[in-house]
Amino acid sequence: MTQAASVDVHRPKVEYFNLADLTNTDPKGFVRPVERYHVEPWGLYMARTSDHPQFHYLESWLLPELSIRATVFHYHPAHQRDQDYYLDLGEFSVVGPKKWKSVDHYLDIVVRSTRETQLLDVDELLAAHAAGLISLAEAEAAMQHAATAIDGIAGNGHTFEGWMNSLGITLTWM
Numbered sequence: 001m002t003q004a005a006s007v008d009v010h011r012p013k014v015e016y017f018n019l020a021d022l023t024n025t026d027p028k029g030f031v032r033p034v035e036r037y038h039v040e041p042w043g044l045y046m047a048r049t050s051d052h053p054q055f056h057y058l059e060s061w062l063l064p065e066l067s068i069r070a071t072v073f074h075y076h077p078a079h080q081r082d083q084d085y086y087l088d089l090g091e092f093s094v095v096g097p098k099k100w101k102s103v104d105h106y107l108d109i110v111v112r113s114t115r116e117t118q119l120l121d122v123d124e125l126l127a128a129h130a131a132g133l134i135s136l137a138e139a140e141a142a143m144q145h146a147a148t149a150i151d152g153i154a155g156n157g158h159t160f161e162g163w164m165n166s167l168g169i170t171l172t173w174m
Contacts, residue, residue, distance in 0.1 A: 007127040012090070012103050012134060017046060017062070019098035024048060027104075042169045043092070044100050054079035061171050062092040062102060067145040069102060070160065072173055085111040085160045087149060089142050105134065105142035109149055111160045117153045119146055 013027035022034045024046060038045040043063040050058055057074035069088040075081060087109040088102075095101045106125040110118045129139045149163075156162030164171055 007123045009124075009127045009131045009133070012105060012128070014104075015102045016095075017044060017100040017102070019044075019100070038172075045172070047174060059173055062100060063169070064092040066149065066167075067091065067105075067141070068149060070171065082112060083110045084113040087111065087160075089145050089149075105138060105145075107142050107146045109146060109153075111153060111158070113159050113161075115158055117150050117158055119150060 015027055016025040017023075017034075017037070018025070019037045019039070022037065024032045024034050026032060032048055032050075034046055034048045036045070036047040042065065043061050045059070045061050047059045048057070050056055053076075055073040055075045058071055059074075060069055060071040062069050067089055069090065069092060071086045071088070072084070073081070073086060088104055089107040089109070090105040091101075091103040093101055106121050106128055108120040110120060112118075125134070125139055125142055128134045129136065134142075152163035152166070153160055156166055161171070
């Protein structure tokens with residue numbers, strides 16, 4: 001019998017987006033300058049540089065009604081990944097004038113356009129719930145939002161853009 005790998009149990013990651021100051025406060029509390037914010041009825045777009053060792057730039061759309069943060073990472077050549085979109089599931093909301101907040105609900109989806117959609121980190125969600133860091137209602141909602149996203153993407157030829165277009169949402173990227 002094989003033993004399951006241990007899961008790093010951690011509180012949900014919280015991020016802040018300050019449109020007035022053009023800053024993004026990451027889950028570790030680091031305040032990052034933002035190059036561009038753009039608000040549409042369906043969500044918030046953010047583009048910023050990164051000092052991450054694997055990628056130098058990222059673009060994200062926070063889509064509150066879908067409980068999704070869609071991100072395109074611009075990787076350094078040595079760290080390219082086989083993915084077109086990385087989706088985080090969580091709560092995304094306006095919390096003040098020109099201020100947004102995200103609370104990550106552990107589940108992630110990798111979209112490889114026209115090929116496949118992969119759900120990640122179910123073990124993290126379950127471990128967080130078992131540790132009392134996320135309620136049963138939040139865990140169930142995260143699973144439902146993930147199922148809706150996977151179904152929508154798969155139903156549109158495994159394209160995130162196709163799913164968004166079917167919902168009347170036009171996301172723009174650099």
